[in-house]
Amino acid sequence: MEIIRASDMGFCFGVRRAVEMAERAAAELGELTSLGSVVHNQQVVRRLAELGVQVVRTPADAHGRAVIVPSHGVAPEVMAEAARRGLRVIDATCPMVTRSQQWAKRLSRDGFTVIIFGNPDHPEVRGVLGWAQGKAMAFPDENALQSVLLPSRIAVLSQTTQTEGRFASFVGSLLDLHLKGIREMRVINTLCNATTSKQAATRELARKVDLMIVVGGRESANTRHLAEVASAEGVETHQVEEASQIDAAWLRGRARVGITAGASTPNEAIDAVAARLRELA
Numbered sequence: 001m002e003i004i005r006a007s008d009m010g011f012c013f014g015v016r017r018a019v020e021m022a023e024r025a026a027a028e029l030g031e032l033t034s035l036g037s038v039v040h041n042q043q044v045v046r047r048l049a050e051l052g053v054q055v056v057r058t059p060a061d062a063h064g065r066a067v068i069v070p071s072h073g074v075a076p077e078v079m080a081e082a083a084r085r086g087l088r089v090i091d092a093t094c095p096m097v098t099r100s101q102q103w104a105k106r107l108s109r110d111g112f113t114v115i116i117f118g119n120p121d122h123p124e125v126r127g128v129l130g131w132a133q134g135k136a137m138a139f140p141d142e143n144a145l146q147s148v149l150l151p152s153r154i155a156v157l158s159q160t161t162q163t164e165g166r167f168a169s170f171v172g173s174l175l176d177l178h179l180k181g182i183r184e185m186r187v188i189n190t191l192c193n194a195t196t197s198k199q200a201a202t203r204e205l206a207r208k209v210d211l212m213i214v215v216g217g218r219e220s221a222n223t224r225h226l227a228e229v230a231s232a233e234g235v236e237t238h239q240v241e242e243a244s245q246i247d248a249a250w251l252r253g254r255a256r257v258g259i260t261a262g263a264s265t266p267n268e269a270i271d272a273v274a275a276r277l278r279e280l281a
């Protein structure tokens with residue numbers, strides 16, 4: 001059985017930067033907190049916890065300790081609360097997410113209602129909604145557009161980790177369903193290059209193999225989208241968080257198995273999956 005790795009996978013620059021900032025801060029301060037997981041990967045969160053980084057929900061839970069803002073960013077009210085409490089803030093928001101936040105701020109200030117294509121419960125989307133100062137809505141899919149009443153000036157952004165195809169289709173549906181009531185519409189491409197490049201590499205690999213293993217956390221939106229991209233090519237695809245979750249039955253009769261991994265998946269997890277596949281083969 002041949003095992004082939006995607007040409008681009010694993011840690012993106014935003015995640016690597018956030019993890020390195022958390023490691024440096026832990027070495028300097030001994031202990032600190034993070035406002036939600038620094039990245040959506042349990043192995044990374046466990047390793048950072050061993051270094052002294054404790055996950056909390058709000059600045060109030062930090063009890064005076066320094067807080068690190070995760071790569072997904074937070075709403076400005078959260079930053080303001082941390083400042084009010086006099087906490088030291090280490091901002092590890094990914095620059096690509098900061099760009100979305102700044103667009104949301106600027107567009108809402110210019111009178112647009114910001115429409116975000118993304119999961120309203122995802123920390124990145126919750127943060128970007130906050131930067132639009134209450135003049136924003138988030139939609140997880142096109143179905144949610146059917147019954148909504150939209151204002152006449154709208155600006156559309158995407159969660160950074162969506163796929164190009166799904167974003168294009170969302171914008172198309174928006175026009176199909178609401179063009180009559182729209183006077184002005186702006187579309188800002190806030191998709192992340194690191195994500196689209198991994199999706200392209202996954203698509204290319206999925207066409208060559210007869211089984212795909214996608215390595216990454218269940219909460220990781222970009223990992224889930226990689227699994228969707230691979231499945232869309234018609235190849236059997238399984239998402240695993242760690243090597244122990246690989247079922248030997250998946251490999252029966254397979255000649256070529258592809259591996260890809262989300263942006264928050266560390267190399268150790270990818271190597272462990274490859275080693276487990278070789279063992280089972």
Ligand code: SF4
Pocket residue numbers: 012013014015071094095096097160161192193194195222263
């Ligand atoms: S996937 Fe893109 S937006 Fe998200 S952390 Fe990585 S580089 Fe930043």
